Amino acid sequence: MGIKILHVDRDYVRIPLVPGGDARAVVWPGMGGKNASLHYVVMKPGQENVPHVHKMSEDIIYVIQGQGVAVDLDQGTEHPFTKGSVIYVPPGIQHTVKATGTEDYIVVGTLAPADTEMYLKAGIKW
Numbered sequence: 001m002g003i004k005i006l007h008v009d010r011d012y013v014r015i016p017l018v019p020g021g022d023a024r025a026v027v028w029p030g031m032g033g034k035n036a037s038l039h040y041v042v043m044k045p046g047q048e049n050v051p052h053v054h055k056m057s058e059d060i061i062y063v064i065q066g067q068g069v070a071v072d073l074d075q076g077t078e079h080p081f082t083k084g085s086v087i088y089v090p091p092g093i094q095h096t097v098k099a100t101g102t103e104d105y106i107v108v109g110t111l112a113p114a115d116t117e118m119y120l121k122a123g124i125k126w
Contacts, residue, residue, distance in 0.1 A: 004032075008040040015039065016122050018049045029114050030126030037114040043105040048098040054118065057111040059089035061097070066105030071096045 006012075011031070012024035018041060027038035043049070043066075051073055061070075063085045069078040070087045073094040081087055087109075089095050099105035111118075119126075 006031075012040070013124055015119075015124070016050075017041070017052070018043050018047060020044070021047050021049070023049070025119070025124070028119060028124075029116055030119070030124065033114055035114065036110050036112040039109045039111075041105075041107050041109065043097075043099040045099050045101055045103070045105070047105075048096050051094060051096040052118070053094040054089070054091055054111055054115045056091050057113055057115045058091055059087075059095070059109060059111055061087040061089075061107050061109035063087070064106040064108065066099055066103050066107075067101040068097060068099045068105055071098065 006026050008024060008026055012026045013028065013030065015023040015025050017023035021043040023039060023041045025037060025039050027033040063081055063083055065083055067082045069080050071078050073096065
């Protein structure tokens, strides 16, 4: 496989990660991503993603717009973030992200290695 140029509005599969929101896998195992994945997520203020854990993957999220809290459900702690923040979640931590404030929360996130189990549980097949 050679270089690919992808676009978040065209080259993706939806992930059922944010009820009422928009979560897209752009780079993922189904398109050839083996060692990492890349997701594009938009949430409205007040929305949060489904609590989840990546057993073997590091979750790294860059906040393009918005603010909120990343919640470590294992420790019961909330970690506020704003535009420009990078959220790092080690493997094995059950977590969720809540969008707060007045503008949409827009992020790009990567899982390394790609969390194949998450896609399969979501019913995404390749």
